[in-house]
Amino acid sequence: MCNVQTVATGPWYSSRPVGDDVTLFWEPYVHSFAQCNIWYVRGKDRDLLIDSGTGLLPLTPALSLLSGRPIIAVATHGHFDHIGALHEFSDRRAHVAEAADFATMPDALTYADWFRGLDQPVDALPVEGWEKSEYQIKPAPVHQTLQDGDVIDLGSRQLTVLHLPGHSPGSVGFFEEQTGMLFSGDALYDGQLLDDLATSNVAHYEATMHRLRDLPIRIGHGGHGASFDDRRKLTLVEEYLQGKRLQGCPIGP
Ligand SMILES: [Zn+2]
Ligand SMILES: [Zn+2]
Structure with missing residues (x-):
């Protein structure tokens, strides 16, 4: 039973434009x-849709206001908060290291069990009678696997896939050279980074950080938190590498 009993009164998804013809939803x-x-x-x-949230309510209706063009839906990695609505899309892509599990979405990939275990996973119910104990990620078999160096072509713009393992084995980022824009998923964001999950690997994470340190960006859009410029990116990377940032946080994926 969820502590919260009231259904959300406002839209489930909020959004705002962030420049470069990109809109952020949360x-x-x-x-x-x-x-x-x-x-x-x-x-x-x-x-291009990069990540899709928890999937508690359909995401597609919120996006359909934006364009009638085909949507490529990619997952930066397989954690529940990034792939919940992926099943709604007809062109789904994820890194080859995690893609096979998207067909069944086991907790070992998604950590949905962590969300079910929270006292209060939501501040308002997505629908009347919603029960956290029933929360699961719907299977979303991948149509195309991603590998480092792959290019996603949107016509006028191209994004290169960067394999950024450490937080999870199949973590990827997407870099648009033309604009210097990086989508870094949970490999790098302005907040507490997680490298002690069962599927994390600290050595791989450190290698990822070295790679990101050497990649000049204009702006970074992470999997959580506020966006960052190159200077802030360097600070986040250095703090991780120097062990200043709190590693091994038990709070979740
Ligand atoms: Zn996350
Ligand atoms: Zn994650």
Whole structure:
């Protein structure tokens, strides 16, 4: 039984434009640790959706206001807060290291069991009678696996896939060289980074941080938290590498 009994009164998804023909969506009623940044990138021929939130309510209706172009939906990795609505899309892509599990979405991939275990996973119910104990990620078999160096072509713009393992084995980022814009998922964001999950790997994370340190960016859009410029990126990377940041946080994915 969820402590909260009231159904959300406002829209489940909030959104705001962030420049570069990109819109940020998020779920304001979801527990702050599970509030993922959902990025919608508009192209000439196709649009790109980077992550899809917890899936507690359909995401597609919120996006359909934006464009009629085909949508490529990618997952930065397989944690529940990033892939909940992925099943709604007809072109789904994820890194080869995690993609096979998207067909069944086991807790070992998604950590949905962590969300079910929260006292109050939401501040308001998505629908009347919603029960956290029934929360599961719907299977979303991947149509195309991603590998480092792959290019996603939206017509007018191209984003290169960066394999950024450490937080999870199949974590990826997307870099648009033309604009210097990086979507870094949970590999890097302005907040507490998690490298002690069962599927995390600290050595891989350190290698990822070295790679990100050497990649000049204009702006970084992470999987959580506020966006960052190159200077802030360097601070976040250095703090992680120097062990200043709190590692091994037990609060969630
Ligand atoms: Zn996350
Ligand atoms: Zn994660």
